[in-house]
Amino acid sequence: MGLGLRRIGKTFVAQATGYDLRQPLTPTQVAEVEAALAEHGVLVFGGQPLDETQQYAFIKSFGPTTVATLKEIAGNNQNFFDVGTVDDEGKPIAGDSVKGEYLRANRLWHTDGSFNQPPIRLTALLARELPPVPPPTEYADMRAAWDALPASRQAQLEHLMVEHSVLRSREQTGMTAEKFTSDTLQTRKPVSHPLVRTHPANGRKSLYLASHASHIIGWPLEKGRALVEELIAFATQERFVYSHPWQVHELVMWDDRWTMHRATAYDGPHPRKMRQCSVRELEPV
Numbered sequence: 001m002g003l004g005l006r007r008i009g010k011t012f013v014a015q016a017t018g019y020d021l022r023q024p025l026t027p028t029q030v031a032e033v034e035a036a037l038a039e040h041g042v043l044v045f046g047g048q049p050l051d052e053t054q055q056y057a058f059i060k061s062f063g064p065t066t067v068a069t070l071k072e073i074a075g076n077n078q079n080f081f082d083v084g085t086v087d088d089e090g091k092p093i094a095g096d097s098v099k100g101e102y103l104r105a106n107r108l109w110h111t112d113g114s115f116n117q118p119p120i121r122l123t124a125l126l127a128r129e130l131p132p133v134p135p136p137t138e139y140a141d142m143r144a145a146w147d148a149l150p151a152s153r154q155a156q157l158e159h160l161m162v163e164h165s166v167l168r169s170r171e172q173t174g175m176t177a178e179k180f181t182s183d184t185l186q187t188r189k190p191v192s193h194p195l196v197r198t199h200p201a202n203g204r205k206s207l208y209l210a211s212h213a214s215h216i217i218g219w220p221l222e223k224g225r226a227l228v229e230e231l232i233a234f235a236t237q238e239r240f241v242y243s244h245p246w247q248v249h250e251l252v253m254w255d256d257r258w259t260m261h262r263a264t265a266y267d268g269p270h271p272r273k274m275r276q277c278s279v280r281e282l283e284p285v
C-alpha cells in the first residue's frame with residue numbers, strides 16, 4: 001500500500017496513512033516519505049506504537065542520526081531526546097533544574113539543531129503518553145512566509161548569513177552560560193547558516209530561522225538581532241501556523257529545513273512522554 005496523504009494545515013502539514021512504521025521501510029517507502037516532507041513539511045502518522053528499537057530503525061532509514069550528547073539533557077539512550085515532563089525513571093523534571101530550564105526554551109519558535117553544523121534535517125517525535133488534554137505543538141511554514149515577502153525584500157535577504165547558537169535560545173528563557181557544562185561550551189561554538197535556503201527536492205526557497213538564530217553575520221549585533229526577531233514574527237503569523245492536537249502513539253515527522261515549531265506550556269500533574277529522534281544533513285549548510 002502506498003503512502004496516503006491528506007492536507008490538514010492551511011499551507012502545509014498532511015495526515016499520512018497506509019504505513020506501519022514498526023516494519024522496516026523499503027527504499028521506495030523512504031523515497032515516498034521524503035517526497036511528502038518536501039511537499040507538506042510536517043507529516044502526522046497516527047496509530048504508531050513504536051518501541052525504542054523500532055523508532056530508531058525508522059529514523060535511521062533517512063540518514064545519519066543525531067546523537068543527543070548534551071550532558072544537560074542526555075537520558076539513558078543517546079539516540080533519543082525526550083521532551084516530556086518526566087525523566088527515564090518516571091520522576092517529574094523540576095522546572096528549575098538544568099534539564100527543566102533547557103526544555104523550557106522549546107516553547108520558543110525554532111528549527112531543531114540549527115546550532116549544529118551540519119544541522120538537523122528531519123525530526124520524528126512520538127507521543128508515548130499524554131495528559132487528558134494534551135498541549136498542542138505549533139508549526140510554522142517558512143516557505144509560505146518567504147513566498148509572501150515582496151520581491152524587493154527577498155532580494156535584500158537572499159544572501160545574508162546568520163549566526164546560530166544553543167546559548168542564544170537558552171538565554172532568552174533565562175538559562176545563562178554558566179548553567180552549561182564546560183564540555184558544551186567548548187564543543188557547541190556558534191555556527192553560521194544562510195538565512196534563505198533552497199530545498200534540494202523542488203527548488204523552493206524558504207526562510208531558515210530559529211530561536212537559536214542570534215544575528216546577521218557582518219552586521220552590528222542589535223541590528224541583526226532585530227531583523228531575526230522581525231522575520232520570526234512575520235513567519236509565525238496565524239496564516240502560516242498549524243497547531244497540532246496530539247493523540248497518543250502519533251508520530252509526527254517534520255522537515256527542519258523549512259518549518260519551525262514550538263511546544264506550548266504544560267505544567268499539569270499527568271506525565272507527558274514524548275520521544276524525539278532526528279537525522280542530520282550530510283554536508284555543512
Ligand SMILES: [Fe+2]
Pocket residue numbers: 106110111112261
Ligand atoms: Fe524542537
